[in-house]
C-alpha cells in the first residue's frame with residue numbers, strides 16, 4: 469500500500485462517481501477522499517449521505533459527516549493537496565472539465581473514467597504537462613432508490629498500467645473494487661466500445677438492459693453494429709482487448725441465437741440486475757445530450773477514414789440525434805423501426 473495513503477478527489481458525482489466514492493469513503497484506511505460536486509449532489513446527499521449496493525446485495529453506507537465536498541477544482545486545491553483527480557463525467561463534458569482543471573493549476577494525476585475511445589488523448593491535449601491515466605468502468609450502476617447506487621452488472625475496472633495507475637488500482641482493489649491494469653488502454657477502450665454499441669439500442673428500445681438484450685431483434689442490431697465495427701477496426705489496425713467470456717469475433721453469432729438459448733448462455737456468463745439500464749438510456753430519459761458521437765459515432769468516423777461503410781451505425785446515430793432534438797425522453801422503438809432505412 470502506498471504510504472502515506474493517497475489523497476483522491478472525484479469530480480462528477482453521478483452514477484459511477486457516487487458508486488466509486490462510496491467504496492473509497494467506506495474504508496478510510498486506504499485513502500483520503502474529497503469530492504468536487506455540483507449543488508445537485510450536495511442538496512441531495514449533504515444531510516442524508518448515500519450508499520453503494522454491490523451485485524451480491526452487500527451495502528456500503530456513507531454518512532454525511534464523511535463528505536468533503538468542494539464546488540470547483542479551484543476550491544479543492546485551495547483546501548488540500550491532491551494526488552489523483554478521478555474524473556467521472558460523461559464524455560461530452562470531459563473537455564470543459566479538463567479546461568477547468570488546467571485553469572486551476574492542478575499538478576497531480578488526472579484519471580479519465582469515461583466510455584468511448586481516445587478520452588485520454590483529449591485530456592492530454594488540454595492538460596499539457598499533467599499525467600493522465602485512462603480508466604475503463606465495466607459495469608452498470610443505477611440509482612435504484614434515492615441515494616442508493618446499485619451495481620447492476622459485472623466486470624473488473626481497468627486503469628492504465630503505469631506506476632500511478634498501478635498504485636490507484638491497488639487502492640481501488642483494497643476498497644472492494646477489483647481493478648486490473650493494461651499497457652494498452654486504447655485497445656481496452658475500443659473493446660469496451662463494442663459492448664457500449666448496445667447502449668443506444670437499449671435507449672431506443674426504452675427497455676431495461678436485461679429485457680432488451682433478452683430480445684432477439686435488439687440483439688441482432690447490436691450484432692450488426694458489432695460486425696461493422698470489427699470490419700472498421702480491422703481496416704484501422706485496432707485490436708480490441710478481450711475481456712469478455714466470449715471472443716469479439718464470436719459474439720455477433722452468440723447474439724443471434726434464439727432467445728431461449730441466449731437466456732441460458734447469459735445466465736452462465738454474467739449477472740444483469742432486472743433494473744439495470746445503459747448510461748445512454750439514462751441520458752435520453754433525463755433529456756441530456758448523449759455520448760453517441762463517441763460510440764456508434766466513433767465507428768462511423770473511423771469507417772469514413774478507412775473506407776468501410778457503416779450503414780447500421782449511421783442509422784443509430786441518426787435515431788439518437790432525433791431523440792436528443794425532441795427532448796421528450798424515452799420513446800419505445802421496435803427492432804423493425806430501428807432497422808428501417
Ligand SMILES: NC(=O)C1=CN([C@@H]2O[C@H](COP(=O)(O)OP(=O)(O)OC[C@H]3O[C@@H](n4cnc5c(N)ncnc54)[C@H](OP(=O)(O)O)[C@@H]3O)[C@@H](O)[C@H]2O)C=CC1
Nearest residue numbers: 480481482483484556557558559582583605607608609747
Ligand atoms: N452509468 C453507468 O452504468 C456507466 C457509465 N459509464 C461511463 O462513465 C462515465 C460517467 O457516467 P455516469 O456516472 O453514468 O454519468 P452521470 O451523468 O450519472 O454523472 C456525471 C456527473 O458529472 C457531473 N458533472 C458534469 N460536469 C461537471 C463539472 N464540470 N463539474 C462537476 N460535476 C460535473 C454531472 O452533474 P449534472 O448531473 O449536474 O450534469 C453528473 O453528476 C460516462 O462516460 C459513462 O458512459 C461506464 C459504465 C457504466
Ligand SMILES: CC(C)(CO)C(=O)C(=O)O
Nearest residue numbers: 606607608663745746747
Ligand atoms: C455497463 C454498460 C455496458 C451497460 O450499462 C455501460 O457501459 C453503460 O451503461 O454505459
